[in-house]
Amino acid sequence: MSTHIAIDIGGTQMRAAAFPPEGYQPIKVQRVPTQTPGAFPQERLIQLIETVCPPDKKITSIGVAAPGPLNPKTGVIYTSPNIAAFRDFPIVGYLQEKFHVPVFLDNDANLAAVGEWQIGAGQGHDHLIYLTISTGIGSGIISDGHLLQGEQGMAAELGHVTVMPDGPLCGCGHPGHLEAIASGTNIARWIKEQLNQGAESSLQNTEKITAKTIAKAANHGDQLAGAAFEQAGSYIGLALASFLHIFNPSMVIFGGGVSKSGHLLLDPVKRAVKKHVINPKYTDNLTITTADLGDDAGMIGALILARTATTK
């Protein structure tokens, strides 16, 4: 049987799953924390893959979704702000040497876009933007039925677009990126700053302030929590209007943990988009929605990448 392995490397955990030749139901899934003191994540990745391999060890291909920037053509992860151990890591060569099968790599958000486009919320939309709002902000773009990759495969980094030149510093070190203003981390940072400045909120007694606890407070009527989503959503909408002018898509899909807050985020996004587009035609036939595949989108995309490349 032709078994494909799909891997999703995240800042918190690495996941591996074995898939049959057809369909999207995994045979086996395993996960380990990405960072463990004293252990090389590269070796733990190998062990992780081995635990999902079939008993006969026979696999056909491996697809890897990893945070960018990376080069899918050379198979190297360049910088990974949240996963320092994988800096300048030739992951494709490394895994090919260990497993002796073709290995394919792409940006996790690119692959999530492919997953949503092929079997998720974006089916039938050949011009779509997938935006994942979680710890950081990533994206994948389908343009005229093709995944946008760029010359070295480093395209579609919409989180690292400057929306406020004098804004807060991004994790990448540059000021005013969309990610620095509207990611989950930065929504929480903004709340903490407001609380430190004496703002009133039910979150004052919350031990762990995250996008999730802020969303909960907002849904219970906490005004500061609501304002945090309002601000993040309005900046995402401002940037999204620019992205509509750039790509003119028929669908925008929001994935990632923060987008699970639903209307709390999407309502201000939609209002800001409407306010900032230069022509209503950009939104007339546009659907803005949330992802179908959840946390599995990147892994499903990695599977599609590996399968497509080995059955061409």
Place this chain on the structure above:
Amino acid sequence: MSTHIAIDIGGTQMRAAAFPPEGYQPIKVQRVPTQTPGAFPQERLIQLIETVCPPDKKITSIGVAAPGPLNPKTGVIYTSPNIAAFRDFPIVGYLQEKFHVPVFLDNDANLAAVGEWQIGAGQGHDHLIYLTISTGIGSGIISDGHLLQGEQGMAAELGHVTVMPDGPLCGCGHPGHLEAIASGTNIARWIKEQLNQGAESSLQNTEKITAKTIAKAANHGDQLAGAAFEQAGSYIGLALASFLHIFNPSMVIFGGGVSKSGHLLLDPVKRAVKKHVINPKYTDNLTITTADLGDDAGMIGALILARTATTK
């Protein structure tokens, strides 16, 4: 003989040229001002085309380059901030009815990108950004060997990307677009503001302050004039770094009148790009250069569009 007509509609003038079946040397070129009091530009466009038609009146196709937003699929120009008479104008249907030949329409900057890519500065680069800096800022993008058009053909409006949310108003009515900060019009506006505030400059006695006269003053050592290009270039570079993160091209081509100032604009652009990219790999194999085809790029692109579509 198979004669193709290419038209370039600009804010100042409309040009039409007749081309033979092959090559890029026009048989005849004519131009008229776009706006003339009391005359309908639509009718003058018809007359303009008739003056370049061959004596036997036989033509094969017409390609039209016009300012966007427009829909190449339906053949309608939506809004044209600088050419009010063409608002919501179904130009393709209008010309087809008059001339009984296939008519093709696209954004002038898109077509300039096609021209530069096919026979100009961008030959061999399948991932390129063409930015035209003149009265406004337009762009055309070739991604993986395809012109980026979007669902309704309204993509690649890079001039209408917000780079400074609280910045000056753009011609389109929205604040802080790249065009509102760095177009020729806005470089001149900034100089006039500085002069009104008492800034020292040789431009104080210049009757007509334009990007061209400012460039001349800068080349003669005028510090205020130099600062105007420095500021515009640094904002274009800031935005361009974002565009590199979005498209990861191997070439960026600057066209339009303002880019004729050469190093005055491109030096600060290159410095700002270097400063703002999140990884040096985005610029390692990147060429930033000026256009080869000058004012003819859009018309050449319109010709390529019309020829390609009718010889498929």
